[in-house]
Amino acid sequence: MDLDTYFAMARGRPEAPAMEMTKWFDTNYHYIVPEFTPEQHFVLATDKPVREFREAQALGIHTRPVLLGPVTYLLLGKAKGARFDPLLLLDRLLPVYETLLAQLAAAGADWVQLDEPCLALDLSEAARAAYSTAYHRLGRATALQIMLTTYFAAVDEPGATVAGLPVAGLHIDLVRAPAQLEAVLAALGDEQVLSLGLIDGRNVWRADLDSALALVQQAQTRIGRARLQVAPSCSLLHCPLDLDREQQLDPDLKRWLAFAVQKLQEVTLIAQAANGARDLAAWADACQALASRSSSPRVHHAAVQQRVAALTPTMRQRAPAHERRPAQAQALALPLFPTTTIGSFPQTADVRRRRAAFRQGALAAPAYEQFLQAQIADAVRWQEAIGLDVLVHGEFERNDMVEYFGERLAGFAFTAHGWVQSYGSRYVKPPIIFGDVWRPQPMTVSWLAYAQSLTPRPVKGMLTGPVTMLHWSFVRDDQPLADTACQIALALRDEVQDLEAAGLRILQIDEPALREGLPLQAADRAAYLDWAVDAFRLCTAGVQPATQIQTHMCYAEFSDILEAIAALDADVLSIETARSDMELLDAFTAYHYPNPIGPGVYDIHSPRIPSVDEMVVLLRKAAQVLAPEQVWVNPDCGLKTRRWEEVRPALSAMVQAAHTMRQEYSRTRAPRRPA
Numbered sequence: 001m002d003l004d005t006y007f008a009m010a011r012g013r014p015e016a017p018a019m020e021m022t023k024w025f026d027t028n029y030h031y032i033v034p035e036f037t038p039e040q041h042f043v044l045a046t047d048k049p050v051r052e053f054r055e056a057q058a059l060g061i062h063t064r065p066v067l068l069g070p071v072t073y074l075l076l077g078k079a080k081g082a083r084f085d086p087l088l089l090l091d092r093l094l095p096v097y098e099t100l101l102a103q104l105a106a107a108g109a110d111w112v113q114l115d116e117p118c119l120a121l122d123l124s125e126a127a128r129a130a131y132s133t134a135y136h137r138l139g140r141a142t143a144l145q146i147m148l149t150t151y152f153a154a155v156d157e158p159g160a161t162v163a164g165l166p167v168a169g170l171h172i173d174l175v176r177a178p179a180q181l182e183a184v185l186a187a188l189g190d191e192q193v194l195s196l197g198l199i200d201g202r203n204v205w206r207a208d209l210d211s212a213l214a215l216v217q218q219a220q221t222r223i224g225r226a227r228l229q230v231a232p233s234c235s236l237l238h239c240p241l242d243l244d245r246e247q248q249l250d251p252d253l254k255r256w257l258a259f260a261v262q263k264l265q266e267v268t269l270i271a272q273a274a275n276g277a278r279d280l281a282a283w284a285d286a287c288q289a290l291a292s293r294s295s296s297p298r299v300h301h302a303a304v305q306q307r308v309a310a311l312t313p314t315m316r317q318r319a320p321a322h323e324r325r326p327a328q329a330q331a332l333a334l335p336l337f338p339t340t341t342i343g344s345f346p347q348t349a350d351v352r353r354r355r356a357a358f359r360q361g362a363l364a365a366p367a368y369e370q371f372l373q374a375q376i377a378d379a380v381r382w383q384e385a386i387g388l389d390v391l392v393h394g395e396f397e398r399n400d401m402v403e404y405f406g407e408r409l410a411g412f413a414f415t416a417h418g419w420v421q422s423y424g425s426r427y428v429k430p431p432i433i434f435g436d437v438w439r440p441q442p443m444t445v446s447w448l449a450y451a452q453s454l455t456p457r458p459v460k461g462m463l464t465g466p467v468t469m470l471h472w473s474f475v476r477d478d479q480p481l482a483d484t485a486c487q488i489a490l491a492l493r494d495e496v497q498d499l500e501a502a503g504l505r506i507l508q509i510d511e512p513a514l515r516e517g518l519p520l521q522a523a524d525r526a527a528y529l530d531w532a533v534d535a536f537r538l539c540t541a542g543v544q545p546a547t548q549i550q551t552h553m554c555y556a557e558f559s560d561i562l563e564a565i566a567a568l569d570a571d572v573l574s575i576e577t578a579r580s581d582m583e584l585l586d587a588f589t590a591y592h593y594p595n596p597i598g599p600g601v602y603d604i605h606s607p608r609i610p611s612v613d614e615m616v617v618l619l620r621k622a623a624q625v626l627a628p629e630q631v632w633v634n635p636d637c638g639l640k641t642r643r644w645e646e647v648r649p650a651l652s653a654m655v656q657a658a659h660t661m662r663q664e665y666s667r668t669r670a671p672r673r674p675a
Contacts, residue, residue: 001045010424012606017578020078021423021605023516025117025152027202027238028430028472030423034077036086042096050103057108064147065104069116070097070138071130076118087130094137101142111168113147114138119161120153120173122522128161139166147171151197151234153520154180158187169193174215175200175233181215185222194219197233198270199263204239204418204432204474206258207266209273209286216274230271236260240418253413253434256293294478301410301436308486316537318569319545321595327546328571331505332390332458336665337619337633337658340390340598342552342574343462343508344398344638345379346647351396372397373450380454382648387655390506391459393451395640401464401510402472406431408443409491412473426641431473433484439491442498449502460506461499463492465551466535471513482531492539500543508550509540511568512637515553515561529564536568548572554600554637559587566593574598576636578610582621589625597626600636601657602650607642609650615657628665633658 009032012018020033049065056063070093074086104112118127139146145168154177155162162170162184172184174197181196188194196219198212219228243259258266269282293299318324354371357363379394398404406412412431419427444461452459464472466488475484492509499507514532519525540549551568554576558565565573577585577599585599599622601615615633622631633654639647 012603012608014608017603017608018606026516026518026520027152028420028422028428028513028516029238031076034073035080036074036077036089037079037081038084038088040089040092042089042093044096044099047103049100050107053104053107053109063109064111064113065109066113066115066149067097067100069114069148070094070134071127072116072118074130075121075127085126087126090130090133094134097138098141101138101144105143109144111147112142112144113149113171114167115149115151117150117152119148119150119155120177120520121156123156123161131161131165135165135167145169147193147195149195151176151201153177155184156521158184163187164189167192169195169229171195171197171229171231173197173233174212175202178215181218185219188223191227193227193229194223195229195231197231199232199258199266200477201232201234201236201263202238203477204257204259205477206256206262206286206289207270208290209266209269209283212266212270213273216270220274225274228274230267230274232263232267236263237421239263240415240420242417245417246415248416249413252292252296252298253432255289256434257432259418296435299435299476299478301438304436304438304487304490307490308483311486311538316534316541318537318541318543318549321569321571324545324548324571327544328548331546332548334389335662336628337631337661338389339633339655339658340388340460341392341635341651342638343392343395343460343510344401344640345392345394345396346642346644347396347640348644351375355397355399372447376447376451377454380451380459384455384457386648386652387659388651389457391451391455391457392462393448393459395462395638397447400428401638402469403429403431405443405464405469406433406473408439408441409437409488410440411435411437411487428472433470433473433475435476437484437487437491439494443495445495445498445502448499448504452503458505460508460550461504462508462510463495463499463539465509465511465514466492466539467517467532468511468513471517482535485531485535486538489535489538493542496539497542500547505546506548506550507540507543508552508574509536509570510552511536512552512554514564515558518561525560529561529567533564533567536570540570550574552637562587562591562593566591566595570595572596572598572632574600574632574634576600577622578603578618578636582618585622585625596630596632597622598632598634600634602635602654604635604637604639604642607646609646610653612653612656612660615654616660619657619661623661623665628661631661633661 009019021030022033024031049067053063053065070090074089077086079086101112147169148167149171151173155172169192172180174181196216198215199207216228216230240259242261243254243257246254269279272279354363354368358368375396376393380391383391407414411433413434414431415429418429420430422428448459448461466485469488470481470485475481496507517528517532519528548571550572551570552574573595575597578601582599588597601618602610619633
């Protein structure tokens with residue numbers, strides 16, 4: 001595949017939108033969703049895996065190439081046009097894999113790793129049959145030894161799924177699912193290698209080496225030492241690279257951490273110990289670090305724990321929606337098809353330069369504040385000029401949507417070089433939640449109150465929600481996730497109430513990670529959704545009926561969590577639908593979602609500027625499946641990564657599209673009183 005095509009798939013072209021993008025299982029990593037038709041034909045479009053193997057070989061490094069397995073590839077794709085099961089394409093896809101495996105063998109590879117994380121899902125009988133078909137065929141067709149790899153959860157019924165597959169080895173995730181070991185050992189073939197994923201590839205804490213070694217010894221008593229391998233639980237893509245680069249971290253906190261380089265050292269320590277050559281000094285240091293963390297007064301805060309213990313059910317309950325809607329309609333007086341944005345505006349080179357100068361002490365606080373106020377004032381005036389109904393302040397003072405708040409909350413720490421890939425060339429630097437969370441002082445009130453003082457139109461205040469703060473951070477692993485989410489929710493509750501007191505009439509609590517955190521197996525989902533919904537409601541339920549609560553979600557499938565989304569009790573929901581051509585709305589309409597929805601009409605991850613007509617087509621689709629009074633008009637997501645040269649015409653076109661829709665519907669119904 002040539003680079004131009006590759007970039008067109010990811011970013012779009014003037015004549016064609018980009019392909020749909022969604023989250024990789026329950027991570028914050030994104031992938032482009034494959035699209036299949038019943039007539040799909042597959043060809044090997046690149047020799048990239050072979051070239052990379054040879055590149056390593058030339059450096060004297062013999063590697064095990066890693067490919068996404070064929071069944072997961074089909075299961076993660078989507079049918080376009082006629083509805084059909086993509087697994088029906090397996091027989092057409094497998095020859096491409098056979099060709100690639102033959103090329104790798106010819107290049108000198110002896111093992112290949114085929115990642116099949118869908119093995120950790122609740123599999124249908126068709127999927128089980130597909131795994132059997134695929135690996136019996138590939139096992140016969142290649143001289144390579146196949147390491148079948150799964151992660152993020154337990155293998156779904158290993159006795160029914162992986163037992164008997166002609167693969168040389170199986171890798172399992174024993175960090176997320178240690179209890180699966182016995183079932184996997186029972187299903188393992190007499191000669192198969194078992195790779196134990198013992199070091200957390202998803203988080204930054206040092207491992208409990210004693211517990212990891214105990215799992216190795218459990219397996220060793222069953223199948224012997226020769227057939228065991230020790231590994232991280234999954235790809236280290238999800239971790240920062242090297243802790244040694246962090247020179248500014250507090251020494252106590254740093255001692256508790258392990259990044260990718262250090263995790264590989266932990267793998268080595270466990271393997272050495274399993275072979276009878278334990279490094280006593282390194283082992284003792286790891287154990288002492290764990291002990292110091294568990295007893296540290298920096299981790300535990302009595303006042304936070306007392307506040308959590310004093311929670312009551314009424315603190316999660318708002319007035320009923322039928323009371324809120326008329327109160328908000330009177331307070332806001334919005335037109336039909338109200339227009340808004342999701343929150344952020346472009347972070348120009350000048351904004352980033354001033355922020356860096358302020359952080360480095362080269363720009364005084366008064367001068368920096370004056371600069372930001374000027375940016376906010378310009379943004380407010382421009383939004384008024386193009387006719388947006390609900391304005392935003394632009395978030396010029398913020399860096400990342402999680403990092404900004406984490407920097408202002410106790411219990412969070414930050415790295416200088418802890419970057420993790422999110423998609424393409426986009427990287428994020430997640431905070432580390434190391435202790436109990438609380439809010440020392442207001443975080444956004446001054447900026448948002450200033451923006452609201454500049455205009456009679458409603459300015460929307462944006463906060464990152466508690467579940468997203470949790471999932472987009474490296475979260476502490478010494479207490480249940482629900483407890484940490486509750487602490488964050490209480491801190492945000494204080495901010496929400498301060499914003500309402502400052503005159504903000506609309507508050508948007510973004511929860512794009514709600515679906516992302518959903519456990520992969522159905523049996524675990526209800527408990528997760530219960531505490532996730534509770535956390536959102538805890539931070540929003542303290543406001544008056546006339547204050548509108550909105551939330552935003554993007555780049556995920558929502559069909560299996562619609563009841564939970566409704567249970568959030570948000571007054572308005574905005575979602576990503578531009579890349580999916582409004583397909584995501586189907587689930588909401590089938591569910592009869594009761595509240596207004598803002599289906600995104602502008603794909604902000606592409607530099608492509610949509611026309612008015614394109615947006616009108618999308619809005620007409622929305623208005624066919626939703627009541628027109630339910631439809632808000634907004635982009636898919638925040639506009640921080642775009643340029644003003646793209647944003648200005650796109651948002652102006654969006655406002656024009658909304659006006660077109662109002663004119664069309666004014667012929668048959670009276671619109672609400674415009675602002």
